[in-house]
Structures are given as C-alpha cells and as structure tokens.
Amino acid sequence: MQARTAVTIKRPVEEVYAFWRDFTNLPSFMYHLKSVEPSGDGRSHWTANAPAGATVDWDAEITEDRPNALIAWASLEGSKVENSGSVSFTPAPGGDGTEVRVELRYDPPGGALGKVVAKLFGEEPQQQISDDLRRLKQVLETGEVVLSEGSPEGTRTARLLKQRPAEPVS
Amino acid sequence: MRANCWMGKTDLEVREVPDPTILNARDAIVRVTSTAVCGSDLHLFHGFIPTMRKGDILGHEFMGEVVEVGPGVSNLQVGDRVVVPFPIACGNCYACDRELYSLCENSNPNAAIAEKLLGHSPAGLFGYSHMLGGYPGGQAEYARVPFADVGPIKIEDDLTDEQVLFLSDIFPTGYMGAELCDIQPGDVVAVWGAGPVGLLAMASARLLGAERVIAIDRFDYRLQRAAEHAGAEPINYEETDVADALQWITAGRGPDACIDAVGLEAHQSNRALQAYDRTKQVARLETDRPHALREAIISCRNGGTVSVIGAYGGLVDKFPIGSLMNRSLTVRTGQCHVQRYLRPLLDRIRNGEIDPSFVISHTMPLDQAPQAFEMFRDKADNCTKVVLKP
Numbered sequence: 001m002q003a004r005t006a007v008t009i010k011r012p013v014e015e016v017y018a019f020w021r022d023f024t025n026l027p028s029f030m031y032h033l034k035s036v037e038p039s040g041d042g043r044s045h046w047t048a049n050a051p052a053g054a055t056v057d058w059d060a061e062i063t064e065d066r067p068n069a070l071i072a073w074a075s076l077e078g079s080k081v082e083n084s085g086s087v088s089f090t091p092a093p094g095g096d097g098t099e100v101r102v103e104l105r106y107d108p109p110g111g112a113l114g115k116v117v118a119k120l121f122g123e124e125p126q127q128q129i130s131d132d133l134r135r136l137k138q139v140l141e142t143g144e145v146v147l148s149e150g151s152p153e154g155t156r157t158a159r160l161l162k163q164r165p166a167e168p169v170s
Numbered sequence: 171m172r173a174n175c176w177m178g179k180t181d182l183e184v185r186e187v188p189d190p191t192i193l194n195a196r197d198a199i200v201r202v203t204s205t206a207v208c209g210s211d212l213h214l215f216h217g218f219i220p221t222m223r224k225g226d227i228l229g230h231e232f233m234g235e236v237v238e239v240g241p242g243v244s245n246l247q248v249g250d251r252v253v254v255p256f257p258i259a260c261g262n263c264y265a266c267d268r269e270l271y272s273l274c275e276n277s278n279p280n281a282a283i284a285e286k287l288l289g290h291s292p293a294g295l296f297g298y299s300h301m302l303g304g305y306p307g308g309q310a311e312y313a314r315v316p317f318a319d320v321g322p323i324k325i326e327d328d329l330t331d332e333q334v335l336f337l338s339d340i341f342p343t344g345y346m347g348a349e350l351c352d353i354q355p356g357d358v359v360a361v362w363g364a365g366p367v368g369l370l371a372m373a374s375a376r377l378l379g380a381e382r383v384i385a386i387d388r389f390d391y392r393l394q395r396a397a398e399h400a401g402a403e404p405i406n407y408e409e410t411d412v413a414d415a416l417q418w419i420t421a422g423r424g425p426d427a428c429i430d431a432v433g434l435e436a437h438q439s440n441r442a443l444q445a446y447d448r449t450k451q452v453a454r455l456e457t458d459r460p461h462a463l464r465e466a467i468i469s470c471r472n473g474g475t476v477s478v479i480g481a482y483g484g485l486v487d488k489f490p491i492g493s494l495m496n497r498s499l500t501v502r503t504g505q506c507h508v509q510r511y512l513r514p515l516l517d518r519i520r521n522g523e524i525d526p527s528f529v530i531s532h533t534m535p536l537d538q539a540p541q542a543f544e545m546f547r548d549k550a551d552n553c554t555k556v557v558l559k560p
Contacts, residue, residue, distance in 0.1 A: 010262065010264055016485065046396050080293045087289070094262075117268070127282060131282065133264050133484060134281060137263075137275065141260065141263050141275075142196070142263075142317075143242065144194060144195060146194060146260070146277060146294075146316065147193040147279065147306040148192075148193075148279045148280070148303045148305045148316075149304060149305065150223070150226075150279075150300045150303065151280055151304050152193065152302015155279045155280070155281070155282070157282070160280060160282055160283055163221075163223055163280070163318070164223075164304070165223045165225030165226050166189060166225075166226040166297065166300065166303075166305055166306045166307070167175065167188070167226070167306050168172065168187060168188040168189060168190040168306060168314070169188070170188035170193065
C-alpha cells in the first residue's frame, strides 16, 4: 500500500520542519498514533492505537534528514508493521509558507495482525493522511485542532460518516 | 437551553438541548438576544442541502452578549455586545489573509466531505450542514462562537439589535453582490429576487452609485418594498415578460449588471420549464433550479457582469455557457466574506446612510421558529424577514 498527499501551511519552512522533526509532536495531529519516543540515535519507538483499546508498536529509524527540506524514516527490519515514509518541506511560491508533501508505504502483514494494521492505516489511507495534514495545518496556523460539535475530536475519517448532531456536547 | 432544531425535511422543533461549552481556546459563548431566519435556511428546511442530521441547531444570523470567553480571546470581555458573522474564519490562513473569510482553510473540520462534492472546501458556517462544519447555529438561547478573536464585531453605541443584526449576513451579502458589479456612473443594475438579500443588494447598488435599479420578483408586496426603500423599478415576472421589459427599460442594451439573489429554488413563469427543473431536482438529476441565473445571464448586456449571491449547492442543467462566452460576460460570486464588511457597513448604518431593519416584517419568540419558517416559506402575511427573540 502506498499513499501520498500534500498541504500548504502559512508558516516558515524552518518552523514546520522543526515541528515535524520533533517526533513527539506527531500524535498531536496523527490521531492513529499514541506516542512516538525518540531514543536519540535517530531511532524511535512508535505506538499506535489499535481497535478495542489495544496498541501495536514498532521501532523505526530516520533514513534521511535534510534540515528544512526532507525527513525520511523506515521501520526496522523485523518490525511487526513494516512501513516507511517521507515528508518534504518546500518554500511555497512567493516565499510565504511551506508546501508539505507526505508519502507513506507499508506492507500489511497477513493474518489477524494484518487486519489490525489495515484498520490502523484506515480503510482509506489517503484520506487518513489528508486528515493528518489538515490537523497539522490547523495546529501550526491557528494553535490547535479545530473542533465542531458535529466532529468534537476534530477532523477524523471515521467521524465524517458518523457525525454527532450539531448541538452542544453535554 | 432552547434551540430550533432540524428534525428532518420540513420538520423543525424547538427543543431543550445542552448549553454550549468552550471547545477551543479561541471560542466565546454568546447569549443570543436576536436571531433571524434566512432565505438560505429554507433550503435546509426543504432538504436541498445534503449532510444535515436530525437534531442540528439551525441559524446563522445572530447577535448577543458575550457570557464566556476562552483563554485565547483577549479582544472580547464578558458583557460585550456583538454581532457574529455567519462564516467561521481563523484569521491565520491564506484565505483569511486575503480577506476571503468564507474560504477559511481551517474552520471546517469536515472539509473532506465538502471536497468530495465541491472539489475544495469553503469555510465552516454556523448551522449549515455537516459538510460545512457541523456547527450548531444561533437560533438558540446560547451559541458557541469559534475564533471569537476574529469574527464578532462589538457594538458599542445605542443602535438597536434590529439595526445591526443583519451585519451577520444579509446586509454584507447584498452589499457584496452589488460591489461585485463594479458599478460605474450611469449603470443599470437588475436584481432577481426581492427577498431580504435582494432588497439589500438593491439598496447597496444605490449606495454604490447605480443610476437605475430594477427589481424582479413575483410578489407585489416585496416589489413595493424594493420601490420604497431602494428606488427600484419593479418587474413582476408572473405578469410581465422579463426579457422584453428589460430590453425596453434599457433601450435594447440589457442591464449593465445582473444580480442573482434567488439561488437554487427559483421559480419561473414558464410552467413547462418550471416542471422540467422541478422534476430533475426531485429525481436528483440536478440539485439546483437555476432559472434566475439563466435569465440573469441571458439578459445581461454584452460585456456586462453577472453577480451570483443566491445560494447554490451542487449541479445545474441547461447552463447558458454559449451566451456567457460569446458575449464576454463576467461572472462573480461567493459566499459573503462578512468579516471584511463589518466595520465599513456598521459605519454606514451609524452615519444614517442605510437602516437595514426595513426588511423586517415580523418579530416572534424563538419558540415559534417552526411557524416562522412556514410563514416565510409561504410568503404568508406579507412576510419578508422574521427576527426571533430567544
């Protein structure tokens, strides 16, 4: 499986790169992640929320890091969830803001775990990354994820089809 | 609190719902003192706008008193009297930076739904479907106002609610409709629809220097208001052939600018064409009935401007692209970028250049919102605009 999507954020390249490069920030806009713990040697431990309150985790390493331009990562060999991805940061036309382009690849394992992983990355991985980037844009431009009563967790693929009524959250 | 809720097609109910709470740091909670029913609310009422859910609170024209502010709001204080613009806008993104507030890139958490239907998503709106955010509206005792540090305008003098309430939508919307026409001295401006937005577009066209304003509608009481308050020349399209009348009035040129203040539920006097569009709409082969838009395009003078402020939701049929292209017409349109107009239009109200309250025909308690919708829909009792008091 692979998916890609892009967004333009009205913040300087240095700021967007730095925010992403601190992997502990990722769960603030990538809702399927529970935590990312960098271990300081370019490696990190990723924990994702799986259905029914379970979690699934793997280790990854940075395979390429070009400050203010690109970060690429890949799961370590033997991970339960083999995946890799990259994000590039390009000055937007006119020098106002940053074009962020994300590409993700993952190989769903077989069996029960495969089903979990498929859920993890969403039925529509493209939509999920797109939601992630929409929340990233909200966080960097407005300060936080924007919530409505119909979507009280903010943008979320699963919630798009199962909206609360637009009345206050009690 | 009490709120006017959409329970299904043509089914409204004023119900007890939870009070709103602060969800984002830049929110404020407003105790609504006046709110109004908009013509575009009727599109929701009739089920023409997709992604409504049972229980949705309606209303995008409201004002009131600030009763709570989030930690990110420093420009407003509890007790401030504010009018709230209907588009929700963050003030930080590219669109807001260009004052295209109704295209805010951050205020619609459900943008993915809008993207599937529209290509890209516009801003979130109060009380206007889940595709446009899933935000509760202002036909309620209280409303949460996101990005309260950007949208609401403080009203600090003794102007009445009725004088300033329509800054929330219909006055800026009508004004923008006229402004998009780039009116020059001597211009003749024709406006389809003498509802509240059309009436304010006519009055705004006058403010912006139009020499003649023509009102096209089928209700004489509305055409009378257009004549009285905007000096408009009336055409009742059920009695008069519009194209012929416009040719006569403009000596064959056509109006320099045509404003569509009708939108997706247009009526027309030609019964066969009305039946054609109505059938296609019911069968979901087209979502919108674009009769006013077609006529505005066909009627406009060569090289003129067609300004579309009536609301459309999806797709139309028999769109006269040949007329548009071969005659060098300019089409300008958009949901109003209300925040851009608040200050200048408040100044015009305060200076006495215009008093938008002339559109009000009825004032009713919030509890009678369902009756207000029916009366407005049926044009009963010469209804033009209903203000609701929670």
